[in-house]
Amino acid sequence: MTDTAVIVLTAALTGTACALLGPFLVLRRVALLGDAVSHAVLPGIVLVWLVAQTRAPLAVVAGAALFAVVCVLAIDALRATGLVPPDAAIGLVFPALFSLGVLGVTRYADGIHLDLDSTIYGEIAFVPFATVTVAGVPLARATVVLAVVVAVNLALVGLLWKELKATTFDPEFSRTVGLRPVLLSRLLLLAVAVTAVSAFEAVGAILVVTLLIVPAATAYLLTDRLAVMVAVAVAVSWVGAVAGNALATATDSAISGAMGLACTACFVLALLAAPRHGLVVRWIRRGRRRRPAAAA
Amino acid sequence: MGPLIDAIPLPYTDAVVVLGAAVLGLTCGVLGAFAVLRGRSLVGDAVAHAALPGVCVAFLLGGTKDVPLLLVGAGVAGVLGAVVMLAIERNTRIPADSAIGLVLSAFFSLGVVLLTYIAGSGDADQAGLESYLFGQAAGLLESDVAVMAAISAVSLAAVALTVRAMRVVLFDPRFGGSIGLPVRALEITSTVMLVIAVVIGVRMVGAILMVAMLIAPTVTARQLTDRLVPLLALAGVVGAAVGVAGAVGSTAAGLPTGPVIVLLALGIVLAAVLLAPRRGVLWRAGALLHRRRLAACDAALLAWHRDGELPARSVRALARRGWAEPGPAGPRPTAAGRAAIQEVLERRALWSAWLEHGTRLDLDDPREPGPHDLAAVLGPHRVSELRELAATNGAPR
Numbered sequence: 295m296t297d298t299a300v301i302v303l304t305a306a307l308t309g310t311a312c313a314l315l316g317p318f319l320v321l322r323r324v325a326l327l328g329d330a331v332s333h334a335v336l337p338g339i340v341l342v343w344l345v346a347q348t349r350a351p352l353a354v355v356a357g358a359a360l361f362a363v364v365c366v367l368a369i370d371a372l373r374a375t376g377l378v379p380p381d382a383a384i385g386l387v388f389p390a391l392f393s394l395g396v397l398g399v400t401r402y403a404d405g406i407h408l409d410l411d412s413t414i415y416g417e418i419a420f421v422p423f424a425t426v427t428v429a430g431v432p433l434a435r436a437t438v439v440l441a442v443v444v445a446v447n448l449a450l451v452g453l454l455w456k457e458l459k460a461t462t463f464d465p466e467f468s469r470t471v472g473l474r475p476v477l478l479s480r481l482l483l484l485a486v487a488v489t490a491v492s493a494f495e496a497v498g499a500i501l502v503v504t505l506l507i508v509p510a511a512t513a514y515l516l517t518d519r520l521a522v523m524v525a526v527a528v529a530v531s532w533v534g535a536v537a538g539n540a541l542a543t544a545t546d547s548a549i550s551g552a553m554g555l556a557c558t559a560c561f562v563l564a565l566l567a568a569p570r571h572g573l574v575v576r577w578i579r580r581g582r583r584r585r586p587a588a589a590a
Numbered sequence: 591m592g593p594l595i596d597a598i599p600l601p602y603t604d605a606v607v608v609l610g611a612a613v614l615g616l617t618c619g620v621l622g623a624f625a626v627l628r629g630r631s632l633v634g635d636a637v638a639h640a641a642l643p644g645v646c647v648a649f650l651l652g653g654t655k656d657v658p659l660l661l662v663g664a665g666v667a668g669v670l671g672a673v674v675m676l677a678i679e680r681n682t683r684i685p686a687d688s689a690i691g692l693v694l695s696a697f698f699s700l701g702v703v704l705l706t707y708i709a710g711s712g713d714a715d716q717a718g719l720e721s722y723l724f725g726q727a728a729g730l731l732e733s734d735v736a737v738m739a740a741i742s743a744v745s746l747a748a749v750a751l752t753v754r755a756m757r758v759v760l761f762d763p764r765f766g767g768s769i770g771l772p773v774r775a776l777e778i779t780s781t782v783m784l785v786i787a788v789v790i791g792v793r794m795v796g797a798i799l800m801v802a803m804l805i806a807p808t809v810t811a812r813q814l815t816d817r818l819v820p821l822l823a824l825a826g827v828v829g830a831a832v833g834v835a836g837a838v839g840s841t842a843a844g845l846p847t848g849p850v851i852v853l854l855a856l857g858i859v860l861a862a863v864l865l866a867p868r869r870g871v872l873w874r875a876g877a878l879l880h881r882r883r884l885a886a887c888d889a890a891l892l893a894w895h896r897d898g899e900l901p902a903r904s905v906r907a908l909a910r911r912g913w914a915e916p917g918p919a920g921p922r923p924t925a926a927g928r929a930a931i932q933e934v935l936e937r938r939a940l941w942s943a944w945l946e947h948g949t950r951l952d953l954d955d956p957r958e959p960g961p962h963d964l965a966a967v968l969g970p971h972r973v974s975e976l977r978e979l980a981a982t983n984g985a986p987r
Contacts, residue, residue, distance in 0.1 A: 325688040326632050333798060375871050377813060377863050381687045382631040382805050389802035390856040393849030400846055500698050507691035511684050548706040554699025561692060571683055 297422040300434045302539045304421045305553055307440040308493045309505045309531025314447040315486050316510030317523045321462050324380050327366065327483065328506035330388035331490040332499035334365035336395025344402055355495055362487035365391055370480055418497040418549050436496030443492050450485055451524070458482065459520055501550040505531055508557040515561075515568040530560045595732065604841045610735040610794060611833030611851065615803060617742040617787050619829025620749055620822050622804030623811070624780045627760055629686045633672065633781070634804040636694040637788045638797035640671030642701030646708060661793065668785040671697050676777060730794055738790055745783040749822065752776065757818050799848040803829060806855035813866035832858060884962070887911070891931045892938075894923070940964055940973065943980035950979060 312328075319325050335358035342348065342357035365387055372383040424435045451458065460468040461475040468475050486506070493502045513526035538553025545552070566573050598605040625633045644667025645660050652659045671693045678689040749756065758766040759776045767773045784804075791800045811824035836851030843850075864872045890904030891913070900914060900921050908914040913927030923931065941961045951972055959967035968976065 320685065320688045323629075323685050323687050325685075325691040326635070326694075329632075329635065329691070329694065372863070375863055377869060377871070378809055378859075379626070379629060379631065381629060381690075382626050382809050385631045385635065385801050385805040386809065386856055386859055389798045389852045392798050393802075393852040396849045397845060397853075500695070500702060503691070504695035504699060507688060508695050511688045511692055514684060514688075515682060545703070545707070546710060547703045551699045551702030551706065554695055555703060558692070558696040558699065561696075565678070565682065573681060576681070 298539065298543075300422040300437060301418055301549060302535050304434060304437045304440060304496060305418060305501070305535035305539070305549075306532045307437065307444050308497050308502065309509065309535055310528050311440060311443045311447050311489045311493065312502060312505035313509045313513075313527035313531045314444070314451050314524060315482065315489060316506045317513060317520065317527055318458060318462055318482055319486065319506060320510040320514055321520075322380075322479075322482075324369075324384065324483075325507045325510070326381065326384055326503075327369070327486050328490050328503040329499075330369065330384045331362045331365055331487055332494060332503060334388045334391035335359075335361050335491060335494070336392050337361050337398055338395075340395050340398035340402070344398070351495060355491060358494070359488060359491045361391060362491045363484060366483035366487045367480065370476075370483055374476065418501065418553075421496055439492050440496060443489050447485055447489060450481070454478065454481070462520075498550045501553055504554040504557055505534070508554070508561050509534065512557070512561045512564045515564040515571045518570075530557060533557075533560055600838075600841070604837075606732050606735055607730050607841065607847060608834055608837040610730045610738065611837040611847065612830045613735060613739050613742050613833075614787075614791050614794065615807070615829035615831070615833030615851075616826045617738070617745060617829075618791065618800070618803040619807030619811075619825040619827070620746060621780070621784045621787055622829075623808040623822055623825045624756065624760065625784060626805055626808040626812075630675075630690060631805045632687060632690050632801065633675065633784065634788050634800045635797065636675060636690045636697075637668040637671055637785050638792045638800055639694045639701075640697035641665075641668050641789055641792065643667050643697050643704055644670075646701055646704035649708065650704070661789065664792075665786060665789045667697065668789050669782055672781045672785045673778065676781060680774075734790075734794055738794070741786055741790060745787065746826075748779070748783060752779075753819060753822070756780065760818070795848045795851075799852055802852045802855050803833070806832065806859050809859050810862040813862040813869050828858065881962075883907070887930075888934050891927075891934045895931045895935065937961070937965070939980070940976065943976045944968075947976060947979040951976060 316325075319327055338357035338359070338361035339354055341361075342353050346353055348354075368387045368391075369380075369383045372378045372387065373380045378386070421434050421436045425432045426435045426438055427433070428438060457468070457473050457478055460471070460473055461478045465475040490502050490506075493505075509527040509530035510523070512530045513523040516526055517523050534553050534557035537559070538556035539549060541547075541556055542549040542552035564572065569575065595602065595605045595609055598608055600608060622631075622634070625631055641664035644663035644665070646663075647667070648660050648663025649655065651663075675689045675693045678684050678692060679686050684692070755766070755771050755776055758769070758771060759773050763773050763777075766776075788800050788804075791803070795803075807825035807829035808821070810828050811821045814824060815821050832855045833851060836854045837847050839845075839854070840847045840850035862870070864870050867873060886904065887907060890901055890908060893904075894900045900908065905914060905921050908927065909921070911926075911930075913924060913930050914921040915924050915927075916922075941964055944959070944964055951968070953968075953972070965973050
């Protein structure tokens with residue numbers, strides 16, 4: 295496989311993993327969870343440095359994952375009091391965890407270059423260079439990791455499809471029929487935390503945040519059916535990966551940024567031209583409503 | 591600013607930081623309320639990220655890292671991002687938080703692409719452009735604080751003048767539109783004020799602190815009041831207090847200011863969420879426990895009266911209240927205990943009477959009373975009326 299193919303494949307796998315979960319986040323009004331997790335992992339990295347004096351990827355990812363889980367569970371707990379709206383809960387927890395990390399860095403790791411960019415946020419252009427050998431075939435490490443994450447997310451969403459669907463749209467109803475909305479919400483958030491942390495290391499934070507929100511929001515404009523929404527979100531993320539890579543090559547710019555812009559372009563297209571919820575259709579409809587009124 | 595800074599009993603640089611934190615906390619507390627109450631808590635996050643492409647474009651146009659120029663670029667991009675966010679939210683089915691996420695992703699992606707473009711242009715002056723967004727409170731200048739104070743004064747005055755209209759737009763935009771309020775203009779005004787505060791604040795203290803400072807004061811104040819104007823005032827006070835306490839504490843402990851303020855703010859929020867009178871988690875749990883105990887005592891007293899025998903598991907609870915004392919043949923009621931039994935019986939009789947004949951009472955208070963506060967809600971006059979109705983079994987007097 296060429297390096298370009300590896301990069302596109304890795305981006306598409308990241309997109310798939312994110313787009314499987316993104317629609318649920320958008321529908322549950324916690325779309326910015328990815329952004330929250332991307333900041334909240336800092337104390338984990340500091341902790342790993344304090345305990346083991348290492349910046350090895352595996353240890354760092356484990357530490358980051360620990361605090362990603364702490365972050366999503368804290369958000370869920372704060373939200374579950376019913377006193378704090380979900381978006382405010384996100385905006386309270388992640389700055390606090392990030393601040394904890396910054397304090398840790400200044401207090402214990404001052405002078406060591408320990409910041410998010412260099413330890414956990416990968417650069418997708420470097421994906422082909424770190425390889426592992428699986429069954430005698432050298433493969434890019436990030437690609438393998440993300441393929442596993444995709445499989446896990448697929449299993450989660452596939453096995454718990456109707457439970458996730460019911461708890462997303464009607465938590466009260468799902469409680470009365472014996473589902474566990476709280477448990478399912480935590481499971482979903484844990485999957486987001488794990489996905490985000492494994493993807494940060496490969497492709498960088500901003501692309502993960504983008505892939506969790508933009509494809510899902512695009513799909514939300516195009517369909518009213520959850521299954522179709524997830525499928526469209528996955529498709530949009532693939533289009534974003536391929537087109538973004540082409541854009542980056544053509545303009546010689548950052549791949550992750552270009553992929554984000556390609557996904558955004560898909561959203562703008564859907565925003566304008568979506569068959570039922572698009573702006574053009576809305577304008578036409580509004581014009582039609584006005585005409586008889588004007589004639590009368 | 592000078593006399594104010596001199597009045598603070600701290601070294602000059604620390605006094606500037608404390609004053610800056612107070613002004614920023616006050617402004618963020620008040621303006622953040624409008625974002626939090628509309629479900630746009632994370633708008634500060636989006637605006638802070640949206641500023642990056644603005645900074646890049648300003649640099650490309652100006653060719654230098656001239657701070658006012660970059661600030662204008664950041665401000666324009668921030669306002670643009672906020673307007674796009676409002677437009678998406680208003681014209682599509684996309685929820686507010688997803689609209690915020692879309693703006694954040696799109697603008698920051700653009701910023702990343704522009705950064706690589708600038709880096710590729712080989713301009714030596716471009717280094718450190720991306721770290722422009724992350725400020726340091728310790729590097730705060732008196733002029734920064736003065737600018738912030740001016741913006742703060744203008745936006746607080748605007749809030750004070752429009753608070754009645756804002757209240758309608760905040761809680762019922764459709765009604766606001768129907769009575770002829772310029773809903774869209776008011777929303778854009780409040781958002782633009784917020785954006786300007788965020789852009790200045792981000793320069794001073796960094797994006798993450800801004801996110802927390804916009805949210806924490808309002809969430810705290812919301813636990814303590816249900817009314818908008820007290821909430822705004824309280825949020826401003828909480829913001830300023832947290833800012834000052836964090837700034838003073840961090841300089842005393844030799845820690846970075848921003849993170850200390852954020853952690854302090856979270857601590858206050860948690861305290862409010864747990865302990866706030868009537869709404870707090872612990873308060874509610876305590877009230878529930880109290881009600882359960884009362885109900886258990888009532889049940890025990892009734893059982894005692896009915897069976898002539900006190901259930902064994904309730905002996906201690908009643909003894910603690912002084913209603914039961916040990917006697918030769920098991921526990922027996924004290925004088926107070928007999929009064930308590932009488933009181934429960936009367937309360938139940940009154941409740942039965944209310945259920946049966948309550949509709950005949952002519953009440954001026956539309957509230958539906960509960961079994962525990964019935965007598966107090968009705969008042970002595972209506973209670974005797976109800977008793978009479980029950981005694982005559984509803985026959986007209």
